Amino acid sequence: MSGYRLPRGGSHLDRSRPLAYRFDGDPLQGFAGDTLASALLASGRVLVGRSFKYHRPRGVMGAGPEEANALVELRDGARQEPNTRATMTELYGGLEAASQNRWPSLSFDMMAVNDLLSPLFSAGFYYKTFMGTGQATWHFCERFIRKAAGLGRGTHLADPDRYEKTNAFCDVLVVGAGPAGLMAARAAVAAGLRVILADESARPGGRLFDDGVQLDGLAPADWIDGALREIEAGGGRILSRTSVYGYFDGNVLGAVERVADHKRKPAPFEPRQRHWTIHARHVVLATGAIERPLVFSGNDAPGVMLASAGLAHATRYGVAVGSSVVVFANNDGGARTAIRLADLGVSIKAVVDPRREIDPALAAALGARDIRLETGAVVAATRGRKALAGVDIRGFDPVSGVLGANVMQPGCDALLVSGGWTPSVHLASQAGSAPVFDEALHSFVPGTAREAWTAAGACAGTLDLVGCLSAGLEAGHKAAQACGKMAETGGIPLPDLSGQLAGTDLPFPLFDVPATGRGKRFVDFQHDVTADDVELANREGFRSVEHLKRYTTLGMAADQGKTSNVNAISLMARARGLSAPQVGTTRFRMPWTAVTIGALAGRETGHHFAPVRRTPMHDWHVAKGAEMMPVGLWMRPRAYIGPGESLRDAYIREATAVRHRVGIVDVSTLGKIDVQGPDAAEFLNRLYTGGFARLPVGKARYGVMLREDGIMFDDGTAWRLAPNRFLVTTTTANAGAVLAHMEHYLEVVWSDLRVHVTSVTDRHAGMAVAGPDARKVLQAALEEGDVSAEACPHMGIVRGRIAGAPVMIARLSFSGELAYEVYCDWPAGLAVWEALIEAGKPNGIMPYGMEALGTLRIEKGHITGAEMDGRTTLADVGLGGMASRKKPYIGSTMTQRPAFVDPERPVLVGLISRDGQAIRSGSHLTLPGGGASLGHVTAVTWSPALGANIALAFLSGGRERHGEPLEAAFPLKNERVAVTVTDPCFYDPDGSRMHV
Numbered sequence: 003m004s005g006y007r008l009p010r011g012g013s014h015l016d017r018s019r020p021l022a023y024r025f026d027g028d029p030l031q032g033f034a035g036d037t038l039a040s041a042l043l044a045s046g047r048v049l050v051g052r053s054f055k056y057h058r059p060r061g062v063m064g065a066g067p068e069e070a071n072a073l074v075e076l077r078d079g080a081r082q083e084p085n086t087r088a089t090m091t092e093l094y095g096g097l098e099a100a101s102q103n104r105w106p107s108l109s110f111d112m113m114a115v116n117d118l119l120s121p122l123f124s125a126g127f128y129y130k131t132f133m134g135t136g137q138a139t140w141h142f143c144e145r146f147i148r149k150a151a152g153l154g155r156g157t158h159l160a161d162p163d164r165y166e167k168t169n170a171f172c173d174v175l176v177v178g179a180g181p182a183g184l185m186a187a188r189a190a191v192a193a194g195l196r197v198i199l200a201d202e203s204a205r206p207g208g209r210l211f212d213d214g215v216q217l218d219g220l221a222p223a224d225w226i227d228g229a230l231r232e233i234e235a236g237g238g239r240i241l242s243r244t245s246v247y248g249y250f251d252g253n254v255l256g257a258v259e260r261v262a263d264h265k266r267k268p269a270p271f272e273p274r275q276r277h278w279t280i281h282a283r284h285v286v287l288a289t290g291a292i293e294r295p296l297v298f299s300g301n302d303a304p305g306v307m308l309a310s311a312g313l314a315h316a317t318r319y320g321v322a323v324g325s326s327v328v329v330f331a332n333n334d335g336g337a338r339t340a341i342r343l344a345d346l347g348v349s350i351k352a353v354v355d356p357r358r359e360i361d362p363a364l365a366a367a368l369g370a371r372d373i374r375l376e377t378g379a380v381v382a383a384t385r386g387r388k389a390l391a392g393v394d395i396r397g398f399d400p401v402s403g404v405l406g407a408n409v410m411q412p413g414c415d416a417l418l419v420s421g422g423w424t425p426s427v428h429l430a431s432q433a434g435s436a437p438v439f440d441e442a443l444h445s446f447v448p449g450t451a452r453e454a455w456t457a458a459g460a461c462a463g464t465l466d467l468v469g470c471l472s473a474g475l476e477a478g479h480k481a482a483q484a485c486g487k488m489a490e491t492g493g494i495p496l497p498d499l500s501g502q503l504a505g506t507d508l509p510f511p512l513f514d515v516p517a518t519g520r521g522k523r524f525v526d527f528q529h530d531v532t533a534d535d536v537e538l539a540n541r542e543g544f545r546s547v548e549h550l551k552r553y554t555t556l557g558m559a560a561d562q563g564k565t566s567n568v569n570a571i572s573l574m575a576r577a578r579g580l581s582a583p584q585v586g587t588t589r590f591r592m593p594w595t596a597v598t599i600g601a602l603a604g605r606e607t608g609h610h611f612a613p614v615r616r617t618p619m620h621d622w623h624v625a626k627g628a629e630m631m632p633v634g635l636w637m638r639p640r641a642y643i644g645p646g647e648s649l650r651d652a653y654i655r656e657a658t659a660v661r662h663r664v665g666i667v668d669v670s671t672l673g674k675i676d677v678q679g680p681d682a683a684e685f686l687n688r689l690y691t692g693g694f695a696r697l698p699v700g701k702a703r704y705g706v707m708l709r710e711d712g713i714m715f716d717d718g719t720a721w722r723l724a725p726n727r728f729l730v731t732t733t734t735a736n737a738g739a740v741l742a743h744m745e746h747y748l749e750v751v752w753s754d755l756r757v758h759v760t761s762v763t764d765r766h767a768g769m770a771v772a773g774p775d776a777r778k779v780l781q782a783a784l785e786e787g788d789v790s791a792e793a794c795p796h797m798g799i800v801r802g803r804i805a806g807a808p809v810m811i812a813r814l815s816f817s818g819e820l821a822y823e824v825y826c827d828w829p830a831g832l833a834v835w836e837a838l839i840e841a842g843k844p845n846g847i848m849p850y851g852m853e854a855l856g857t858l859r860i861e862k863g864h865i866t867g868a869e870m871d872g873r874t875t876l877a878d879v880g881l882g883g884m885a886s887r888k889k890p891y892i893g894s895t896m897t898q899r900p901a902f903v904d905p906e907r908p909v910l911v912g913l914i915s916r917d918g919q920a921i922r923s924g925s926h927l928t929l930p931g932g933g934a935s936l937g938h939v940t941a942v943t944w945s946p947a948l949g950a951n952i953a954l955a956f957l958s959g960g961r962e963r964h965g966e967p968l969e970a971a972f973p974l975k976n977e978r979v980a981v982t983v984t985d986p987c988f989y990d991p992d993g994s995r996m997h998v
Contacts, residue, residue, distance in 0.1 A: 010320065012317075023097035027100075038092075040318070042062070043321050044320075044321045048305050048390070054529055056116045059388045061304030061306070073154065080157060080160060084153065084155055095266070125535035163267070168277070169280075172196045173282070175284075180209060183206075183474060185470075187238055198241060200244045200246050212342075218496050256597075259278060262275075296515065324348075329417075331418075335505070337375075341364070353373060356510055359377055381419075382516075423507060424564070424565075428590040438583075458474050527565065539574075547585060634735045639668065663774065663845055664847045667850050673731060676759065682728055683695045685757045687891070690707055700798065704717070712895075715743070716736040719812070767826055773817075779842040784802045804826070806830075806833070820996050857943040866941075879910045911963070911964070915980070
């Protein structure tokens with residue numbers, strides 16, 4: 003044996019392929035098939051990290067997803083990834099790994115002083131110390147707390163890797179590819195079902211590798227490979243390296259496949275990870291069980307490990323976890339593990355068992371291998387800090403629970419512990435099933451299914467191999483029947499149990515050893531939660547399991563209670579004088595294991611975060627020098643900036659052109675909804691505050707929708723195109739929300755209305771022509787149609803043709819000038835736009851962007867989303883006259899709430915800067931010299947029409963304050979601007995300019 007590597011064995015290893023890697027900068031070597039944890043153990047690296055709160059030395063404790071100690075940083079640069087479990091990290095050549103939560107080094111950590119100060123850091127210390135002493139103390143300490151918080155370090159560099167998302171549909175999803183999962187998948191495939199088998203390991207098989215039992219005369223690895231081939235041949239899909247992390251309503255499950263995490267970097271166009279959304283008719287939960295640690299003094303020392311993990315490292319990776327090993331267990335599994343390890347060449351010094359006697363066959367087998375058996379005894383404490391140096395064994399009375407006075411102190415460098423098994427009920431709990439306590443297992447098992455799932459194997463509390471195989475076969479048959487298929491009878495493979503020893507994995511009810519004063523007794527290793535913390539939580543009234551979890555941070559983060567939950571419940575039960583089922587367990591939440599943000603985001607990052615929508619005139623805008631800006635999902639021109647111009651120069655030029663000549667703006671982004679049906683008018687009548695039932699065909703009307711609470715939701719226009727058909731326009735940002743709003747009321751509230759709504763936003767390109775010469779330009783561009791004042795009065799609708807394309811024209815104005823909105827089919831948008839530009843050249847037509855549009859609307863006091871911010875009513879913005887008193891509408895009953903008619907309620911006003919200084923949006927309005935805030939500024943601009951800096955704002959009692967001097971204060975810049983309150987309509991208050 004070289005280091006801790008056994009000379010032979012290791013079902014997962016390829017000893018012909020050595021791999022070089024680095025840990026904390028030191029060059030090391032492992033083999034293909036190793037995990038980082040097994041490679042570190044093989045090299046004799048026992049100390050791998052420091053604990054979260056006390057910075058105590060920690061080593062590997064598990065062999066799979068239950069690992070709570072060996073969390074490391076992987077890679078460097080943009081691919082740096084913190085808090086990765088070394089037990090689930092496959093070794094590859096060139097792997098760079100580093101320990102976490104230590105400074106200046108893993109061996110010498112300055113923050114280990116926290117361990118000496120641990121009485122100050124007991125459960126809830128941050129609430130009591132930093133928040134209970136007042137806000138000033140908290141604000142002072144917060145920066146230091148946040149700097150010290152956390153474990154690993156992330157990177158600020160953009161992730162260079164690719165992530166993908168996909169959906170999969172199947173008849174049966176089998177979660178877990180141990181003996182039960184493999185049998186369930188085989189049975190379901192044999193019944194002709196579409197099957198997905200997902201397992202988080204690189205090599206499916208689970209504990210079959212560790213038991214070493216031949217099946218049908220085949221070695222475990224050969225039988226597993228044959229079963230996988232059979233599943234694939236039957237059309238099943240096998241997803242290895244795939245963690246099913248969440249169970250959602252409707253039998254939808256989330257999973258993450260680690261496609262290239264076992265490589266230095268993904269191949270070109272290969273995703274690093276792939277997120278699966280799996281829709282299954284039936285689910286088989288074969289998620290197995292996790293061995294529980296035991297609670298005793300110093301149980302977190304490097305070298306203390308779960309017995310099942312010690313066996314897994316020997317059987318799968320050919321690693322002896324120590325050169326002198328002691329096993330401490332409260333069940334026969336500990337002795338069986340010791341025997342199996344001894345047969346693999348691991349030096350087992352002793353087995354410690356709290357029971358007075360164990361199965362005679364096991365005792366004889368231990369004696370035959372010269373392994374000392376200590377019954378009626380416990381490991382009361384460990385010795386050694388950075389590595390295990392020995393254990394203190396004391397006599398134990400299993401009836402009274404009292405420790406004996408005698409102490410044996412054998413030296414050892416590894417201690418394997420087993421406190422029984424905890425079924426992995428996380429997914430069943432997420433699916434709404436309350437776990438049920440099993441007294442024999444002293445753990446929780448899945449309860450009654452509320453979704454279409456079946457639990458099988460160790461997940462359901464079956465711990466023996468034959469039972470797991472049989473349960474998996476039965477679960478496969480149940481899945482087939484649930485999917486309407488006849489299940490083939492079949493049978494389980496014949497296991498060779500001739501070399502297996504008797505005994506039971508059911509635990510003796512000892513889960514914590516009384517304190518000896520020789521070290522802390524840890525329950526949650528990841529968060530440094532001790533048995534004393536659980537008892538303190540009980541004394542301070544945090545007795546509910548949900549309160550216990552949050553007060554102590556027990557079972558949070560990556561652990562999710564995998565190794566800590568049952569022991570904590572047992573301690574709380576004893577403290578409260580209750581049974582474990584009376585104390586209960588928390589509701590497990592997704593994710594089962596940590597999920598990267600990249601896997602959830604997929605390719606929807608950067609420019610792909612959301613669809614980028616462009617109008618038909620987009621390229622024209624760019625070619626003409628437009629500075630484009632995102633508005634919702636759309637790209638719109640901000641301004642057309644000419645040579646030597648600033649943004650301010652450009653929008654002033656554009657706004658001035660609209661006021662004095664004519665301008666054109668792209669409004670294709672407005673939401674457009676086609677509303678058709680015999681009850682279309684009645685439907686809109688109920689949605690809008692104004693009346694639409696009597697709106698004539700060929701006319702449009704401005705309208706406002708309210709939420710049910712009376713708050714403004716959206717505004718726009720409705721064009722009546724036919725008796726049973728309307729075209730509704732919405733704001734750009736609210737197009738989707740308004741459509742969903744309509745669909746909800748038609749499907750849920752007013753299902754009797756005969757109305758159909760369809761989004762046609764992308765069907766119609768739109769442009770607004772505005773200014774004193776708008777009619778001349780439009781009439782010149784029209785090949786058919788008439789927009790004279792008689793043919794197309796204000797709010798009138800006409801049809802015509804421009805550039806050979808049919809158009810709809812409505813005389814509407816957002817700028818306050820004579821204006822028309824022109825809609826055509828989307829493909830014809832550019833041609834119609836260019837035809838209008840050409841027709842407007844004699845009049846000096848000028849395209850304008852969002853900045854000029856904003857200036858024009860502020861000058862007129864028109865509202866947008868800045869004013870409809872989810873808090874304003876019709877009366878607040880001066881549109882109370884639009885609220886019909888002749889009909890009900892959504893929100894009508896709430897508009898007269900006392901708060902909405904309070905005379906001191908902030909209402910919309912205008913502001914003019916008195917000294918020419920620019921007003922900042924978001925400023926607070928105060929009396930001259932300061933004082934309490936009386937309101938806030940929503941929109942600001944320099945008005946070329948007025949030659950002044952103006953703003954819209956909400957001001958308490960604003961209508962009575964016109965002419966009053968105030969100050970607009972902006973504390974972030976320490977600015978105060980003297981302003982005068984005015985009517986919000988600064989320009990052309992009688993509206994004569996748009997009625998010519």
